[in-house]
Amino acid sequence: MKVLSVVGARPQFVKLAPIAWQLARRGHEHLIVHTGQHYDHLLSQSFFDELSLPPPDVNLEAGSGGQAEQTSRILAALDPVLARERPDWVLTYGDTNSTLAGTLAAAARELPIAHLEAGLRSFDRTMPEERNRIVADHLAALLLAPTTVAMDNLAAEGLTTRSLLVGDLMVDTLRVISDQWAAPGGERPSPSFTGHRGRYLLATIHRQATTDDPDRLGAVVAALAACPKHVRLLVHPRLAARARQFGIALSGGSLRASDPLPYRSMIAALAGADGLITDSGGLQKEALVLGVPCSTLRAETEWPETLQGGWNVLVTDPGELPTAVARPRPAGEPPTPFGDGEAAVRIIDVLASRAHDAPHAQYTIGCGRAAAAEVRT
Template sequence: MKIVSIVGARPQFIKCAPLSRELRKVHHEILVHTGQHYDHDMSDIFFEELNIPKPDYNLGIGSGSHGEQTGKMLTEIEKVLLKEKPDLVLVYGDTNSTLAGALAAVKLHIRVAHVEAGLRSFDRNMPEEINQVLTDHISDILFCPTQTAVDNLSKEGITQGVHLVGDVMLDALEYNKTVAEKKSKILEVLGLKKDKYLVITIHRPSNTDSRENLNNIIKALREIGEAVVFPVHPRTKKFLQEYGLDFPANVRLMDPLGYLDMLKLMAGARKILTDSGGIQKEAYMLGVPCVTLRENTEWVETLEGGWNVLVGGAGIDIMGEA
């Protein structure tokens, strides 16, 4: 079977790694990189560290508004599909690359398989939620990571082609955890000791696009006092510069990290603060408590037993949980 796999963002590279490795044993996979994440720290390093095959097509779409980015992807992916004529298009997660890949395929009457189907935060203000819902409703095969995801689809009338398969991010984490422990020197480079620091990541518009929310988070980090490592997403960096916000001395800003360094950094943290769905999951899988800077989460399982706590962007709540 000829399968075109669509990836474009950091979480998709991680999910793609274990699945692509197995797919290529029995199928002909064509890998398409949309270029949604395009610099070395957000893209190339993941292909290198996770041994992902070099993309057959790199569309180089880059950044832009949601409409602009998705539209360009749709046009370019369609060209690839018309040329390759695959039996199946495989998409991952909830990004603009996911939706564009699914739309391009379904309009050409090509079957669509969605990895990480059925996740719902029930917050239509999040672009990821829109991408997720629309992709699920036009997919032929839906690979769900949890029973909750299966139930969500059933409530929306989607019962055909649904499979409960577990989480490919766990496959990637388990495969690379020992490698990260041996190879990564990130703690030594930063002069950190296990359980003596926090890690924070922020990239959601609800936090980055609001000067007040971003400032509240910074104030909370100042009050916490202990060492905080902050790998800064390019989008977040843009807003930090625009707002002219100053960080306290206990917060160390860094460029985005590769998968192995980030895995090692998270595994050694006392706690992780994030608005990322993928980081919430990885924290849970690593057994590290997580404070989620959102009002909701699509990964409701992480809330059980108190491993993950939702606090929104209010500084006082962050301080109480961190």
């Protein structure tokens, strides 16, 4: 079986890792196409190094830009790669511009697409990510969903016969990292923060809805600075650029800015934090898995499972953030809606069993709920 993965951003590298490990273990051919959407070392190459991923077979070097500009560059560069390779499966991951471009390019070449992390919905189509994931789900031949909520979303859109519940790939990666830390001789890295070394909240801000509005960004930064505990803000390149543009200082009061962290250090920093403040999707989920309370600076989330028991709360008014982060930690253990850490095993099983079911140009999937039950977590 020949598989081609289209990736380009931090969360996709984390999801790619267990897929790449399983494909290599089973001797399948795997081509990795890096779109270059994230090109900063700490958001790109460090993930390949730390997760023992092979170097990309192709780097499209698309760089940054608006959605239309970036997507069009990826499309133009990816098309000849797909025409040359003609893989049995094109894998797209999540909801980035790389996902959108990979989906459109593969569909134009009539190649079968499997969308990993299918079925997420925030129900806010002003978000580029929401538009991307809807297009990806409706064009893919196989929809690999992480949760029962995602399966329900796909069913509501008439996509049940192409949908399979497999679990969440980020749990696979987290479990491997945790097992390595727990093994004899293993050690969890300490966050490389400077200055204050006591208890802290971890924060990340990167979505356009926050960073590109100077009033919104200023209010969020002021709220972070007013939090009752020290806040470590990991500064995404987009945030750094907008803060410079708007003249907003990213340190002051309780707030201290830090560079982004490599993956293992990032997970260690999250595991050691008293709480997470973010507008990211994936980090909400990682916080729940690690049992870290989360405050999400958005009006909605594509991961409603994280809201169970108060482990995650949505904060629409930045002024309410200091109160939100001061809430007591939920009692007991967090829920476990994202599977058992074996999503990649199920995914490769399904891909291999269906790789040659039909000619590429007429590829369809017929696997209603009965088939889906076979691969449930």
